[in-house]
């Protein structure tokens with residue numbers, strides 16, 4: 132049976148429909164906006180359209196993310212922590228550390244070889260190192276968000292940025308611009324800052340998998356995390372959909388448990 | 392979901408006793424008799440009562456400011472006056488409230504302000520902030536600030552430490568005699584130490600109702616019913632209250648009432664309560680069918696060492712024995728023992744931004760409990776009073792995810 136997941140995040144709403152074997156049949160990514168319920172509905176409709184399915188042909192749908200309580204069609208809710216773990220484990224079934232960089236928060240989730248979560252950490256109440264940090268900096272640098280990855284990847288130099296706070300970093304960036312530092316070097320410095328914030332949160336064990344929208348659009352972050360941590364970093368095929376896919380997998384698991 | 396248990400009837404008596412406590416203090420401060428002593432939560436209250444003082448606890452007032460969420464309005468006032476947002480938010484909430492001329496006692500009891508102190512008596516066994524806090528009021532009221540400076544980070548409680556603290560308590564006597572106008576009487580002190588001992592024994596029995604399966608009381612109940620142990624310690628009223636409460640708990644136990652109906656999981660809470668969010672957190676845990684059955688914080692009013700036969704020494708030992716005074720190894724053992732005793736599935740550490748003294752996650756204890764002892768742990772960021780440091784959504788997601796994790800591990 133097809134099951135579904137919606138991940139209603141602070142920035143984007145994602146939907147995924149999976150068949151009984153865990154293959155992705157349809158998906159969607161939209162901006163969450165201010166009406167989480169409407170965004171969830173729209174994302175589900177778009178995923179149904181892509182999968183060429185009607186709502187009646189889909190079994191349970193689970194919701195996760197900040198707006199998880201707003202999806203009226205959801206059979207149950209799970210936290211995005213459970214869903215990112217399940218989604219990452221689906222693609223890499225072994226002991227994992229999942230690094231999810233979200234729009235407004237970061238998570239590090241440890242998963243045992245058998246798939247059970249053993250611990251997790253969320254960033255403190257501060258947006259340093261999250262997608263919001265990069266968005267804010269892109270704005271300050273007057274750069275389109277989608278240009279950041281290529282700039283960082285192509286940079287031959289890197290500006291060193293020391294501040295933790297987003298606002299102080301912006302001040303540092305302005306000072307460097309005045310000093311004539313190249314924009315690409317600044318962007319690479321900003322990426323380094325994100326990587327450092329992540330590595331401060333927890334230790335890394337097992338296979339490291341990065342998930343979330345920020346790495347989906349900025350895969351160079353995975354390259355830099357791998358360099359900084361000195362270990363390989365994997366990405367699932369659709370990093371931004373990991374939570375929604377995990378929710379759909381947990382919906383399937385609940386069906387199987389009910390059947391058993 | 393099954394219904395919440397009926398409210399505890401003894402609460403009415405507690406409200407009456409608390410009203411009498413605050414109205415008595417207010418009257419005494421206005422009439423100048425009996426004298427009023429301000430005391431830290433683990434200051435020498437027994438001695439103050441023995442000398443005839445009425446005892447007022449600013450930390451309790453700080454908690455009331457937090458619970459009523461007035462703290463959000465008063466903390467910034469103290470910040471502006473030079474008291475950093477990074478220091479104790481009981482202090483900043485309380486000093487800010489004083490500067491602003493507000494108190495939750497007005498709405499609760501019709502009292503205009505906190506009772507003017509004749510003396511302020513601290514014990515630094517919990518932190519340095521209490522001393523700085525009392526000094527602010529000492530300067531304001533021109534009242535003497537005296538106290539006990541206790542060792543911190545204590546491993547085994549050595550006789551030499553006990554002797555030192557005991558001597559410091561005894562050195563307070565002449566000043567307190569002078570301020571109170573009463574002569575010190577060792578038999579009177581034996582009496583108040585005896586009453587504190589009774590209170591502590593009974594409070595422990597109340598807390599142990601959390602060890603039942605399902606727990607009959609949770610952390611959220613404890614934070615309410617601890618009030619007499621906090622502010623009436625050393626007085627017969629506290630004993631009366633816990634007598635009444637325990638009798639009721641025996642009956643509730645026979646009926647099999649649970650603090651969290653349908654209890655599935657049990658957690659230990661380390662660190663300060665988030666006073667302004669107790670209701671939200673209590674409701675959340677109930678919706679997750681998870682009971683927080685024990686806590687370091689509420690256990691902090693258990694003083695096993697009190698002994699009327701040896702009042703000064705036993706007071707010193709009781710104050711030194713406390714968790715907050717001890718070293719990391721003691722704390723780790725203590726939490727592990729309580730996790731086992733109360734049958735907890737995991738530990739929630741509240742990292743309170745403004746109280747490092749009660750935030751025990753900061754030297755990798757959660758990692759040690761998890762890695763060396765297999766106890767799942769979670770750290771949530773927040774604060775006791777400063778809700779600018781607390782995010783409902785983050786706390787909710789963290790706690791939900793923690794319960795999910797425990798559930799997965801159980802499966």
Ligand code: SF4
Pocket residue numbers: 450478479480481482517518519520521663745746747748749775
């Ligand atoms: S122990 Fe913490 S909460 Fe209590 S007075 Fe000291 S700093 Fe404040």
